[in-house]
Amino acid sequence: MESREDGREDNQMRQLACERNLLNRADGSARWSQGQSCVLAAVYGPRSTVGRKENPEQANIEVVFKPKIGFAGVEEHELEHVIRKTVEGVVLTSLHPRTGISVILQVLQNDGSVLACAINATSMALIDAGVPLKGLVAAVAIAVQESGGLILDPLLTEQKLARGMVTVAFVDAQPTEAGVPTEADTLTCTTSGLFSADQYLDSLNWGRTACSRIAAFCRVSLERYQRGSQMLA
Structure with a gap:
């Protein structure tokens, strides 16, 4: 097993x-951090x-992805597309026809x-906005190293050295009593680089297990936020 630079x-x-409910003008917002990586999401709508x-049958989804510095380029627009498809796959858009939901990242x-x-x-910003969802979404990245091994939630330096990358999102990834995740809907899966079919399947299994843990963290976070809101009421 290769050592990782942050000791994991x-x-x-x-x-x-x-953290949720950070932006007063947004209908929902959340700041999510994984180590030093941090993204702020704001949701506006349904409006x-x-x-x-205007779509008479369902809500229209828009996603804007802003880099830390500079303007959005090809990579950011590709991420916008992936995230929009992810949101469209989990939001119950038919409940809000002729409306729009905007996600600013x-x-x-x-x-x-x-x-x-x-x-x-x-995912957390949509919940904060009260947008009806099919379930709780959790996502994680897995990198395939030059050695052929996998690493979960790679750092930027690890990504640059990786042979391939898999980013996967599941809906309601919940572990069983035995600690093995139950069948969850694979909502999104993006890949880049080169790797074998076995490495791809192993990445999905790693992702499913990790997403069940992320989903559990989200539920605890939501429960704590709800208790805090009740205390302030």
Whole structure:
């Protein structure tokens, strides 16, 4: 097993942190951190739309992804597409026809796994906005090293040295009593680089297990936030 620069085991996540309801003008917001990687998500809507954006059957989803520095380029637009498809796959859009839901993502710090970080921030911001969802979304990245081994939640330096990358998101990834995740819907899976079919399947298994842990963290965070809101009421 190769040592990692931050001392983690290959299958170990970085420390997670989440704060909600940070932006007064947004209907929902969340700041999600995985180690030094941090993304702020703001959700606006569902709100009435007109013209070409109006869909009589379902809500229209828009996603804007802003890098920490500079303007959005090709990479950011690709991430916007992935996140929009993810949101469309989990939001019950048919409950809000002729409306629009906008998700604005601002990268505060990118130290790797930023797509997974952005999806997790989006999931919590949608919940904060009260948008009806099919379930709780959790995402994680897995890197395939030159040696052929896998590492979970890679740093930016680890990503740059990786042979391949897999980012996967699941809906309601819950562990069983035996600690093995139950069947969860694979909502999103993106890949880059070169790796074998076995490495890909192993990455999905690692991702499913990690996402069950992330989902558990999210539920605890939501429960703590709810208790705090009740105390302030």
